[in-house]
Amino acid sequence: MPPIKRTKFKLSNEQLLDMFYWLRLIRAFDERLSILVRQGKVRSGVYTGIGQEAIVVGTCFGLRKEDWICPLHRDLGAFLMKGVEPRVMMSQMFAKTTGLSKGRDSALHSGVNELGIFGNTSMLGANLPVAAGLAFTFTMEQHDNVVVAYFGEGASNVGDFHEALNFAGVHRLPILFVCENNQYAYSVPVEKSMAIDDVADRAESYGFDGVAINGNDVLAVYQATQGALARARDGDGPTLIECKTYRWHGHSEHDKAFYRTDEELAMWKSRDPIPTFTTYLRARHVLDDAKLKEIEAKVTATIDDAVEFAMNAPEPDPGDAVTDLYA
Numbered sequence: 262m263p264p265i266k267r268t269k270f271k272l273s274n275e276q277l278l279d280m281f282y283w284l285r286l287i288r289a290f291d292e293r294l295s296i297l298v299r300q301g302k303v304r305s306g307v308y309t310g311i312g313q314e315a316i317v318v319g320t321c322f323g324l325r326k327e328d329w330i331c332p333l334h335r336d337l338g339a340f341l342m343k344g345v346e347p348r349v350m351m352s353q354m355f356a357k358t359t360g361l362s363k364g365r366d367s368a369l370h371s372g373v374n375e376l377g378i379f380g381n382t383s384m385l386g387a388n389l390p391v392a393a394g395l396a397f398t399f400t401m402e403q404h405d406n407v408v409v410a411y412f413g414e415g416a417s418n419v420g421d422f423h424e425a426l427n428f429a430g431v432h433r434l435p436i437l438f439v440c441e442n443n444q445y446a447y448s449v450p451v452e453k454s455m456a457i458d459d460v461a462d463r464a465e466s467y468g469f470d471g472v473a474i475n476g477n478d479v480l481a482v483y484q485a486t487q488g489a490l491a492r493a494r495d496g497d498g499p500t501l502i503e504c505k506t507y508r509w510h511g512h513s514e515h516d517k518a519f520y521r522t523d524e525e526l527a528m529w530k531s532r533d534p535i536p537t538f539t540t541y542l543r544a545r546h547v548l549d550d551a552k553l554k555e556i557e558a559k560v561t562a563t564i565d566d567a568v569e570f571a572m573n574a575p576e577p578d579p580g581d582a583v584t585d586l587y588a
């Protein structure tokens with residue numbers, strides 16, 4: 262196995278603040294969606310990633326437009342960071358014509374070729390062989406773009422996961438497997454579905470490195486990602502990054518998550534990625550009260566605008582249901 266290439270990174274104050282903005286925006290987007298679900302206004306299934314934002318921000322921050330992502334149901338933030346306008350993403354949740362699939366489907370199945378976002382299917386793990394196939398295309402076309410494929414620890418118990426990692430390892434593909442280990446696959450706790458502690462250990466059997474990190478530390482995720490991206494672009498093959506985290510809400514907004522304790526939730530909330538990063542930025546004099554107020558105002562205005570736009574957008578015409586079909 263080649264030695265681990267570590268990439269040092271230095272982010273400017275502007276970049277750090279940008280990261281903070283994304284964390285706040287993605288949290289606010291999900292929080293607003295959660296309220297809209299309770300008001301009966303959202304038509305798409307909603308699987309929030311509240312508590313997990315550092316993973317999406319840390320992995321997407323250094324990506325090029327030409328890199329591809331294969332996001333999952335909890336990764337709406339990855340769509341935003343890859344370039345989908347909040348208005349368009351919110352329209353998707355309202356099933357309006359201005360959404361990505363023009364009102365046809367839920368958010369988790371939508372993709373955007375021009376932005377390098379692969380449209381997922383519902384079958385857990387099934388996005389991973391496709392992601393490996395995409396990465397294989399990149400090697401055949403001989404450019405140094407990379408694929409970032411997301412999955413939960415639950416999906417890592419499915420056969421497709423193992424086939425994808427094996428294929429990626431054999432062909433040393435430019436792919437980053439990002440496990441969002443949020444401790445539960447629906448109601449199943451991790452210890453009831455895996456006999457090992459770390460999903461990251463599974464990478465070794467396929468001939469590449471796996472690392473388990475604190476998925477609530479945006480800079481740790483960013484640093485691990487940068488190293489893995491550099492290796493992938495240099496032809497050194499895949500990496501599995503397992504991000505330990507927790508989802509604050511139920512599996513979806515209709516799940517009250519009675520299978521876990523209040524104490525457990527409180528413990529994980531104390532590790533909220535946002536205050537941790539806020540403290541880091543304040544201690545380094547990157548963020549002060551005025552800047553914080555400015556960012557919060559921008560986040561609120563962006564979300565308000567997206568909701569207003571989506572609510573007033575036209576409904577799909579039933580006659581269009583059979584247009585844009587691929588056959």
Ligand SMILES: Cc1ncc(C[n+]2csc(CCOP(=O)(O)OP(=O)(O)O)c2C)c(N)n1
Nearest residue numbers: 335383384385413414415416443445446447
């Ligand atoms: C092959 C397959 N089995 C079961 C399901 C039903 N299902 C949808 S999401 C989910 C839990 C997923 O857990 P995990 O992979 O850990 O991701 P998380 O939702 O925790 O982010 C299940 C069981 C499915 N979609 N596909």
